Amino acid sequence: MPRSDVSERIFALAERVKGSPRLNRSTLMDILRDCYAEGCRYKTDEDRAALIEAITTVRQREGANRVYIMKKDAAPHALVIRAVFSSIQERSNASRYANALCQLAKMGVDPCDFSRAIARAGGITSLYWEARERTTKKMIRSKLTLSTSVEFTSGTAVSLVLMPNANGVFDVLSAQQIKMAS
Known part of the structure; x- marks a missing residue:
């Protein structure tokens, strides 16, 4: 050429x-x-x-x-x-x-x-x-942006399962409030 x-x-x-x-x-x-x-x-x-x-x-x-x-x-x-x-x-x-x-x-x-x-x-x-989109890309976040709202009671533990997107927003796969044994 x-x-x-x-x-x-x-x-x-x-x-x-x-x-x-x-x-x-x-x-x-x-x-x-x-x-x-x-x-x-x-x-x-x-x-x-x-x-x-x-x-x-x-x-x-x-x-x-x-x-x-x-x-x-x-x-x-x-x-x-x-x-x-x-x-x-x-x-x-x-x-x-x-x-x-x-x-x-x-x-x-x-x-x-x-x-x-x-x-x-x-x-x-x-x-x-x-x-x-990279499945091997490492992301470090101090604050999270969720794709949907999560409702929970203040002062109690919450278990979240998240899937990160390339744009930094996390899809919420599941969210459960955890009852702590007293």
């Missing part, structure tokens, strides 16, 4: 984002679809090297005096999103977009089916949370 072609495609996507003061939903979905299709192009290590070099070129063209650190094993979709949504204003959403596109790639979605897959999944945010 010619490196100059990669740079031009990434630069063109980035310009579409920077050219709009505020992206409407339709424009955003078009850009994300094109970012997804671009990310699907990079399958080999050589392709990934071309992508990383292209991102470096685009960032230098934008006047950046440094390029953010890119993990060598980062998903191509994440690299494309971070290059396209690189300004301070867009960066807050870049992680969500990157995780959502990576989840679509894991699901094996063809770029032609991008819009339908997003709709079936419930949107970008739903895909983002689905991508973050």
Whole structure:
């Protein structure tokens, strides 16, 4: 894959984002679809090297005096999103977009089916949370947010069985007030 072609495609996507003061939903979905299709192009290590070099070129063209650190094993979709949504204003959403596109790639979605897959999944945010679901992820909480209310009498012991969600909210599987022997 010619490196100059990669740079031009990434630069063109980035310009579409920077050219709009505020992206409407339709424009955003078009850009994300094109970012997804671009990310699907990079399958080999050589392709990934071309992508990383292209991102470096685009960032230098934008006047950046440094390029953010890119993990060598980062998903191509994440690299494309971070290059396209690189300004301070867009960066807050870049992680969500990157995780959502990576989840679509894991699901094996063809770029032609991008819009339908997003709709079936419930949107970008739903895909983002689905991508973050990890059964091995360790969570540390000092306060709990429960998905449903639990009723109990003050001053008595309560036994809860909870299931953590990726968003930090716990589903209550069971709640019992415990009678203590006197």
